[in-house]
Amino acid sequence: MLAAYASAISREDPLSGLVIGDRPDPETRDGWTTVSVRAAALNHHDLWSLRGVGLSEKALPMILGCDAAGVDADGNEVVVHSVISSDDWRGDETQDPKRSLLSERHPGTLAERVAVPVRNLIPKPPDLSFEHAACLPTAWLTAYRMLFTRGGVVPGMTVLVQGAGGGVATALTVLGSAAGARMWVTSRSEDKRAMALSLGADQAFEPGARLPERVDAVMETVGEATWAHSVRSLKPGGTLVISGATSGDAPPAELTRVFFLQLSVRGSTMGTREELERLVRFCMEHEIRPQISATHALADATQGFEQMLAGDVLGKIVITV
Ligand SMILES: NC(=O)c1ccc[n+]([C@@H]2O[C@H](COP(=O)([O-])OP(=O)(O)OC[C@H]3O[C@@H](n4cnc5c(N)ncnc54)[C@H](OP(=O)(O)O)[C@@H]3O)[C@@H](O)[C@H]2O)c1
Numbered sequence: 001m002l003a004a005y006a007s008a009i010s011r012e013d014p015l016s017g018l019v020i021g022d023r024p025d026p027e028t029r030d031g032w033t034t035v036s037v038r039a040a041a042l043n044h045h046d047l048w049s050l051r052g053v054g055l056s057e058k059a060l061p062m063i064l065g066c067d068a069a070g071v072d073a074d075g076n077e078v079v080v081h082s083v084i085s086s087d088d089w090r091g092d093e094t095q096d097p098k099r100s101l102l103s104e105r106h107p108g109t110l111a112e113r114v115a116v117p118v119r120n121l122i123p124k125p126p127d128l129s130f131e132h133a134a135c136l137p138t139a140w141l142t143a144y145r146m147l148f149t150r151g152g153v154v155p156g157m158t159v160l161v162q163g164a165g166g167g168v169a170t171a172l173t174v175l176g177s178a179a180g181a182r183m184w185v186t187s188r189s190e191d192k193r194a195m196a197l198s199l200g201a202d203q204a205f206e207p208g209a210r211l212p213e214r215v216d217a218v219m220e221t222v223g224e225a226t227w228a229h230s231v232r233s234l235k236p237g238g239t240l241v242i243s244g245a246t247s248g249d250a251p252p253a254e255l256t257r258v259f260f261l262q263l264s265v266r267g268s269t270m271g272t273r274e275e276l277e278r279l280v281r282f283c284m285e286h287e288i289r290p291q292i293s294a295t296h297a298l299a300d301a302t303q304g305f306e307q308m309l310a311g312d313v314l315g316k317i318v319i320t321v
Helices: 044-050 136-150 167-178 190-199 227-232 255-260 273-285 298-309
Strands: 002-006 018-022 032-041 067-071 077-080 113-117 121-123 158-161 182-186 203-205 215-220 234-242 264-267 292-297 316-320
Touching (some): 067 136, 136 167, 136 215, 136 273, 158 167, 167 190, 190 203, 227 234
16 A cells, blocks of 8 residues: 655655555454554654654554544545554553563554554544544644643733744644633744734734733743743743644743742643543534645655655645545
8 A cells, every 4th residue: 555654764855755555454353353544643743753753663664643533444434543552551641661562562544544543533523624623643642632631721811922833833722712812822933923823813023022011821832932932922820732843942941930930841742532522512513623734645755754854844744644
């Protein structure tokens, strides 16, 4: 079957190890099933994998991709929850020390077919397209958990999102706005700031800009480039939620400010199957559809990877199969 896979790892030139070519069909085992993928989406995770973060040489060749929507063996339209926990794990899948995401230990979703545990499938509402559904399981689920589970965001709060153009960041803006929070964003690009305003952000700023007032919560995925601004933007007692560090993970910690203002710094990773079901319901209730930056056929997936590497994204890059 056709697939996009990592054949080699390179920190400096991640796309040098990307191949679009033939791979064997996935093997299933007890409690697993095969999904015919209709749409998948790219995540920064796929670039990290090609750089060897979370993926070792020993696991190569590895089919990339965490997100998929498709049709299961019984003909049901489904969305795939990408967090694969141990067979005997019960409860919050993101807390399982042995969990992995599709494409880390098991072949990923950028393929004609993907094998997943049956319990990782949730029904896709008929009114949600495969392309939109494929955007939800990683970036949008991460945003949902950051805001509502880890960040405690409630209507009326002011929330700052750093790096407005990315997949997680656009989801944060749309979900937070729909939930009644006042969403402020930063971005390096004027176009991306304008897009964030059109998606529901109340104000958009250049990176590091002085804000009109301090905020209740900050949502971080950028890391080193924005960390100091994030810490300095919080009200006393405010909450900083971090799920990624795209620009680097060793910024000055701003420790004095963290303890003196009694700030909370909370990590967040992906989300549970139950949160994915709630996210799908929330999107349907509020008629929310993920912002799609570009769509490519699987055979042309390299173009999507190039856009992501260049930072040329306004939302999600979708791969159709
Ligand atoms: N923990 C988890 O479960 C989880 C889940 C999803 C994602 N993540 C992580 O979150 C991060 C974002 O993921 P994504 O899929 O949303 O990525 P993406 O779509 O490629 O977006 C990249 C983001 O980086 C921002 N950015 C700002 N300054 C940057 C700089 N100096 N260098 C590089 N990027 C900069 C961009 O903002 P502007 O261009 O608007 O400035 C944009 O928001 C990644 O590191 C990813 O691994 C973690």
